[in-house]
Amino acid sequence: MKKKGYAVLIPALMLVAAATEVPAGAMAADRFSQAASSEPTDPPPGGNGGDMGGMPGMGDPNDPNGGQNNGGQNGGDNGTATPDPNATGGQNNGGGDQATADPNDPSNQNGGDQNNGGDQATADPNDPNGQNGGDQQNNGQNNNQGQNNNQQNQNVVKQGPNREDFVDIRQAPAKQRAQQSRNGSRGTFTSRCGRNQNGHHNPDNFIVAPGVSNGAHHIHDYVGNLTTDGFSTDQSLAAAGTTCAQGDKSAYFWPVMRVRAQQDDSDQAQQSTADGNVGQVATPTSATMAFLGNARSKVTPMPQFMRVITGDAKSATNGPANAHAQWTCTGFTNRVLTDKYPLCPGRSQVTRVLEFPSCWDGQNTDSANHRTHVVFPDQAGNCPQGTKAVPKLQMTLTYNLPNRALAFAVDTFPEQGHAPVTDHADFENVMPDRLMQKAAGCINSGRRC
Numbered sequence: 001m002k003k004k005g006y007a008v009l010i011p012a013l014m015l016v017a018a019a020t021e022v023p024a025g026a027m028a029a030d031r032f033s034q035a036a037s038s039e040p041t042d043p044p045p046g047g048n049g050g051d052m053g054g055m056p057g058m059g060d061p062n063d064p065n066g067g068q069n070n071g072g073q074n075g076g077d078n079g080t081a082t083p084d085p086n087a088t089g090g091q092n093n094g095g096g097d098q099a100t101a102d103p104n105d106p107s108n109q110n111g112g113d114q115n116n117g118g119d120q121a122t123a124d125p126n127d128p129n130g131q132n133g134g135d136q137q138n139n140g141q142n143n144n145q146g147q148n149n150n151q152q153n154q155n156v157v158k159q160g161p162n163r164e165d166f167v168d169i170r171q172a173p174a175k176q177r178a179q180q181s182r183n184g185s186r187g188t189f190t191s192r193c194g195r196n197q198n199g200h201h202n203p204d205n206f207i208v209a210p211g212v213s214n215g216a217h218h219i220h221d222y223v224g225n226l227t228t229d230g231f232s233t234d235q236s237l238a239a240a241g242t243t244c245a246q247g248d249k250s251a252y253f254w255p256v257m258r259v260r261a262q263q264d265d266s267d268q269a270q271q272s273t274a275d276g277n278v279g280q281v282a283t284p285t286s287a288t289m290a291f292l293g294n295a296r297s298k299v300t301p302m303p304q305f306m307r308v309i310t311g312d313a314k315s316a317t318n319g320p321a322n323a324h325a326q327w328t329c330t331g332f333t334n335r336v337l338t339d340k341y342p343l344c345p346g347r348s349q350v351t352r353v354l355e356f357p358s359c360w361d362g363q364n365t366d367s368a369n370h371r372t373h374v375v376f377p378d379q380a381g382n383c384p385q386g387t388k389a390v391p392k393l394q395m396t397l398t399y400n401l402p403n404r405a406l407a408f409a410v411d412t413f414p415e416q417g418h419a420p421v422t423d424h425a426d427f428e429n430v431m432p433d434r435l436m437q438k439a440a441g442c443i444n445s446g447r448r449c
Contacts, residue, residue, distance in 0.1 A: 157276035160417030161341065166405035169328060169342040172335035178295040178381030185293025186446045189391065189439035191431075193223040193244035193252060195287035201256065203268060203275070204230030207307050207370060207426050216313075217275045218255050218411035219268060223287055225251040225430060234305045237430045244289075247432055252289055254354060254425035255313075255411040257282045257399050276418075277411045285349060288396040293443040294358065294389035295381025301440040302390040302429050306365040308374055310356045311424030316416040322371070325423035326353040330398060339421040343405065349398045350408070354425040358392035359383035391439055393427055 180186060200222040206229065209215025215230050222228050227240040228251040242249045258264070258279035264272060266281060293299055312322035320339070327337040328351045329344035336353070344350055357376045367373035374390070377383050401408045409418040416422045429436070442449035 157414040158417035159276075160419060161406065161409050162417075163405045165339075165341055165418075165420060166343055167337060167340040169332045169335055169337070169344055169348070172328070172332075172337045172340075172342065175326075175328075175334055175336040176379065178377070178379065180295050181381075183297055184295045184381070185298050185389070185444045187293055187443040187448065189291045189442045189449045191224075191244050191246070191248045191250070191289045191291070191439075193242070193248070193287070193289050195284045196221045196223050196243075197283065198243070199283075200226070200228070201266065201268065201281065202229050203271065205253075205426065206230050206232040206251075207309060207366075207428065214271060214275075216255075217413050218277055218313075219266075219272060219281065220253040220426075221256050221281075221284070221287075222251065222253045223289065225249050228253060234428075234430075237428065246435055248435060249430040251426070251428045251430065252395065253427075254352075254395065254397065255423070257284075257350075257352075257401065257408060257410055259401060259408055261402075261407065272411075276414045279409070282399050282401060282408070284397045285400050286396070286398045288394075290394045290396065291391035291439050291443065292394055294377065294383065294392070296377075297383070297389050298444045299358075299389045299391050299440050300360070300362075301433075301436045302360070302431075303365055304429055304431065304433060304436070306360075306374070306390075306429045307370060308356050308393065308427045308429075309370045309424065310354055310426075311422070313413055313422050313424045314416060315421045316412075316419035320421060323421045324355060324376075325421055326355065327351070327420055327423070328353060337420070339419070341408070341420045343403055345403070350401045351399075352395070352397040352423060354395040354397070354423065356393040356425070356427060358390050359387040360390045361386065362388055391436075391443055395425055 201219050202222075203214045203216045203219050204212070205216040205220070209230060212230050224242050224244045225232075225237050225240050226242060227236060232251065237249060237251055240249060244250065258277065259282055260279035262280035264278060264280055266272070272278070311324045312318055315321075315323040323338060325338050327340065327342045328335060329342050329348040330351055331348045332342075332344070333351065333353070342350055357371070357374045359377050360374045361372075364373040375384060375387065377389070383389050399408075410420065410423055412418050412422050431439070438449065
């Protein structure tokens with residue numbers, strides 16, 4: 001009779017436990033509702049950070065709500081938990097092989113690799129809502145464990161772009177420019193780095209997803225440093241060659257443009273198709289890496305190894321708070337679109353202008369979200385109190401693309417649907433100090449170098 005009682009009791013307990021689990025769809029809906037606010041002031045409890053299986057997991061040290069389920073639920077045989085030192089609960093911190101939750105995710109939901117994939121998976125620090133953090137497509141790093149588990153958490157490819165995403169450039173609003181003051185810096189320094197004629201491409205991002213293959217889930221164009229990939233470090237970049245003149249070893253990169261009706265014959269075609277990025281990659285007809293001044297002050301040389309990002313690769317779902325896309329056409333650069341692709345008349349070419357923040361805190365070369373150490377000036381060109389102006393990187397990329405709706409699109413994360421508002425770019429300064437000093441001198445003296 002005792003054995004029969006246990007046989008009834010155990011399934012009953014399992015049913016009760018299953019009833020308490022939150023469906024994946026409900027979690028996704030809750031995260032989407034959080035995206036309306038770019039910086040929630042009351043973060044909900046962290047959950048599911050890290051790898052659901054494997055070696056000892058670490059709780060999220062930034063989760064004040066107890067670190068529930070951080071590091072994966074019941075992960076791996078004999079997985080030992082490392083409790084969150086700032087948590088009051090630290091429940092079920094059971095597994096995950098050194099997966100890192102998103103330090104800028106106020107929700108701390110789904111950070112790291114949720115599909116039992118990839119040692120040392122790193123969530124996307126640019127995703128304020130923690131959606132799809134880390135590598136959720138079981139690509140990981142040579143991981144073959146537990147693939148096809150938790151399919152509901154995989155990225156779903158959103159179709160796009162749509163016809164309404166394309167607008168005649170002549171209908172675009174005029175571009176707003178800060179008025180130059182007498183104290184401003186009017187010069188320009190251009191680093192001549194080519195236009196990626198050598199086809200340096202990969203779907204990595206060492207700034208926001210270090211140590212992860214296919215961490216971007218979209219292909220990048222690279223100019224400058226010859227070795228840039230997901231595993232780059234300050235030291236590896238400094239030791240590499242470059243496509244730029246004057247020894248500028250900086251890493252400059254941005255998502256590629258594609259002609260969608262043409263076949264992708266690259267080595268990354270299979271992965272790109274899985275991520276929803278189709279068509280032949282279009283090499284820019286020109287790519288200008290220019291450093292500009294500040295409308296209100298002189299500039300201070302940028303420190304070596306400073307990392308700077310512009311735009312938000314997930315702004316279609318995160319909202320426009322960090323969106324800085326500028327789409328225009330040659331001959332019409334006084335008109336700019338942010339959330340639409342331009343249709344350019346005649347022989348005019350599609351142009352992307354990617355302007356980077358340029359008000360530095362004077363101390364840090366990077367920050368946890370890759371944004372707070374260097375910010376944008378206000379509309380008048382003034383840097384916030386406590387910051388100083390550094391040379392402003394402006395990438396200008398032109399393309400010879402078909403002049404019709406739906407014919408082209410920028411590469412995006414799978415769930416972003418090729419929305420033009422997601423345009424973004426990344427940069428690490430690996431100029432020799434003497435070259436950066438020269439650049440600042442040119443800018444401050446009003447020269448073109």
